[in-house]
Amino acid sequence: MAEKMTGSCKCGRVRFHVTGAIAMAANCHCNTCKKVTGGAFSTIVAVEENDFKLTGGQGEVTGYRVSDKATKYFCSFCGTPVYNQHVDLPGKVLLPLGALDDPFVVTPTMNVHCEDMLSWVPKLMQMNNFDRSPGG
Numbered sequence: 001m002a003e004k005m006t007g008s009c010k011c012g013r014v015r016f017h018v019t020g021a022i023a024m025a026a027n028c029h030c031n032t033c034k035k036v037t038g039g040a041f042s043t044i045v046a047v048e049e050n051d052f053k054l055t056g057g058q059g060e061v062t063g064y065r066v067s068d069k070a071t072k073y074f075c076s077f078c079g080t081p082v083y084n085q086h087v088d089l090p091g092k093v094l095l096p097l098g099a100l101d102d103p104f105v106v107t108p109t110m111n112v113h114c115e116d117m118l119s120w121v122p123k124l125m126q127m128n129n130f131d132r133s134p135g136g
């Protein structure tokens with residue numbers, strides 16, 4: 001996985017690219033990730049900070065300390081989380097999978113903070129599955 005990846009926020013003001021390999025990709029089930037993303041869990045792609053470059057919208061990025069260890073950076077205009085940094089992962093930038101322009105290129109290899117995993121997450125594919133929203 002040594003391709004060049006690009007990413008952006010929903011409104012397109014903030015853009016970044018990544019050169020170099022993905023260090024790690026994981027689904028994080030912690031309650032902080034639930035809160036800051038609004039989702040059941042968060043898929044995070046770790047890359048080397050030196051391989052990460054903001055290519056647009058630098059002035060639109062706001063940082064918010066979500067805990068004493070983690071800071072979330074998001075687009076001030078549309079609110080999309082663009083990247084995170086964590087003191088336990090020095091030299092790394094943590095990208096929310098959904099911020100990548102092509103999230104299909106990454107496959108997470110682990111689940112972390114499983115003690116906070118919602119009980120229905122392991123059963124996702126046992127639910128009724130529709131290619132699109134039914135009726136919509």
Ligand SMILES: [Zn+2]
Nearest residue numbers: 009011075078
């Ligand atoms: Zn935006």
Ligand SMILES: [Zn+2]
Nearest residue numbers: 028029030033
């Ligand atoms: Zn988390």
